Amino acid sequence: MTAAPIALTDALPSPPGGITTAQARDPDHFPGLAIAIPLGIQHVLAMFVSNITPAIIIAGAAGFGYGSADPSALIYMIQMAMLFAGVATLLQTVGVGPVGARLPLVQGTSFAFLPVIIPICSGRGVEAMAELTAAALCGGLFHSVLSMFVGRIRFALPPMVTGLVVLMIALSLMRVGIQYAAGGVATQGTPAYGAGASWLLAGVVIVTTLGLSFFGRGMWSTASVLLGLLAGYAVAIAMGRVSMAAVASADLIMLPDPFHFGFALSASAIFGFCLMGFISAIESIADVSAICEGNIGRPARDSELIGATAADGVGTAFGALFGAMPNTSFSQNVGLIAMTGVVSRHVVTIGALFLILCGLLPKVGAAITTVPIEVLGGGVILMFGMVASAALSMLQAVEWTQRNMMIFGLALSAGIGLELEPAALSHLPEAARIILSSGVLPAALIAVILNLLVPGRHADAK
Template sequence: MSDSELIYELEADPPPAEKFFAALQHVLASFVGVITPTLIIGGALGLGEQIPYLISMALMVSGVGTIIQAKKPMNVGAGMICVQGTSFAFLSSVLAAGFLAKAQGGGPEEILAMIMGVCFLGAFIEIGLSQFLPQLRKLITPIVTGTVITIIGISLIKVGLTDLGGGQWLLDNKPEFWGSLSKIALGFIVMISIIILNRSNNQWIRLSSIVIGLVIGFIIALAMGEVNTSQVFAVQESISIPIPFRYGFDFDIIAFIPIALIYVITAIESSGDITANCMISKQDVKGEGYINRIKNGVLGDGVNSAIAAVFNTFPNTTFSQNNGVIHLTGIASRHVGVWIGGILILMGLFPHVGSILRALPASVLGGATIVMFGTVAIAGIKILSTVDMNRRNMLILAVSFGMGLGVLLVPQFAGALASNIGGTFGKLMGSIFSSAITTGGLTVLILSAIMGEKVED
């Protein structure tokens, strides 16, 4: 990008109309990503009536976090347009924590108390790591991040396909209706719509392809009678009031370890997103100023994730797709970040937004999430394509993928390991090996550390 293509630089203050229009494009690009993890977690864990409130909190916290990144109060934040949103990377680990609480006899409030407790404490790992990123980057190499991100995408595809067939609740309670042709057809209509829209020559249509695809699917589902319209009017409150730890606070070390590992990975991932943002926004990508911007940006991610847990939503991260919006609009002004945050907060104030999204049929959501999760896996493969495929790296990848995908395909392995070892340590090992992300992530980290760098080819 040449200098002339950047219409408003980082510290420029565009007119209100231009700020609003640019902010709206960012919201369109990130909106689905902000609310989708909440819809998936809520559906899989049977959170039911809590979902609209959780969606409201996801939107509001994303708005607050985006403002923090733009305004960088007390040097918390990158001072750029770093749109914050609910992280897909934590999905499997959050679900594991929720299922652990559910297995202990917990209802929706106990499940959410467990999730918020481990996510809140885990956020301090990212806060601490933000100050040691230069050293950490020597350990968290492309082979590590590429492996973990690929496994995240592959493991989440199962969630997307489950939704495509009608959702986890239907599979568990009425399996005879799961996978009906009408539900599968609805999901494929959404998927095909997204593919067609994404191939458009119009950049704005490509940018909004997932949103438009979901709208098309929702309208068709409404005509087919697949939408439970009673859910739209079930919410009584007119305004969502943020209540700190509304569902309580709980902690379990077994649930905490997988969450902690993902915080380490997302710290490095966010530093890459912020670096790309610096390049597009015409900022230095070397020197002390750049290092401080990365540190403060990742610190902002950690602080925002802690705020998210306090106000009853899931960990946040910097969304990479919004870098494309900066490139597209030519507006890098951090003042736009405040407007993005304001729009998200305003959307979150009204719980009926969440109730409408809750009424979205699982098959419609599945048609979109298969594309989204597949994209996550491809992003990991793209990172791995930069790795030198010598004998050392190929061996690390083989063992890491073998272990990570192995426990995904044979979930009984974790239970057998836990019962054979026994005690608290057995439960800990069972928890680690119950997650493809944790198993693959720890394997690639350990092997990278102990196998050294030199190898004969």
């Protein structure tokens, strides 16, 4: 890219003591362990809940999540989410050849794939994970190849399309947060579902998180969701809702197991994962641009955009070999960089090493499974609400002409409608039924195709 350098504003925070402004905004500068360790752990705290939540949601949809007789599969998924988030983050910060942006990008398990994953694994138990493993591997490889063409595909994904997809992801998953807060799918149809005690736990999480987010400073605000979950967990302990049996029985160390869940090809799953790779690629491009333009003071280089997208794909494919789900860059950590004023990639490398350590210790994952589902539900409601808010922010860049309103409205209506009424697709082949009932994919396909075909595409952004 040849755009002129972008001037940094005086609004950026002052760097921590001991380093100059130029050093703080240099991604290759190492600020010393006294600064790097706490900032690295702060990055982990900011992304921790978002990283493990998809694994918990997938396990719950498949039927081996909270309340199952054997939590070992869920614990393994949580461990792999932490381990390979760390590995993928190292790919970004350290890099291997052309793979990696060599910028402070934090990777984590992607929410974007959940609307595709849930219809595939719904009620099918651990057996469905074999198909997801194969789809994640193929999708990751496709994503890696896609990185070589990132500059050529951006035209097909303007803010109207990407904002719509992010909004659909949030809308598709909000039901999960309410179900969790009410007691989980396992309690539906019983007096326990929607009981006051369940909403009390979820409410403690929400109120604590909002309070810390609005009135807290520094790490208190940055880790507000995690601290809100801890507050709800403390109340659950006081109510006698927590059993530590899983922690006591967990091993001291857990190594990743190749093809832990098996390997089974599913055309619908592979196709869905490859399509969502486009969205993940654009998300990484946006995060790289935000770091370079907002914190370093220059446009992102082509090598950084290609490397970041390649790391997404390689990290996803490598993690899939051991049963991990797709990963992507985490925008909340990009925001954290702006808050701290330190752009060192070595700070994030320390956070990645901490994640890898947690991923090798199954007692960490076992402890997470002891958190009551209502507590997690409070956090999930907030997270998916923030995803929807981010989508609305993206959509502010759209020029809402009649053309764009019609395209957006049709895609949104068809996507939500097919997700709410999957029986309308009962006469289609299974692969098509799974893809179309996800909601996100039909909405994305309609928006992309119409945006390319209907005249007036170049006037869709302000």
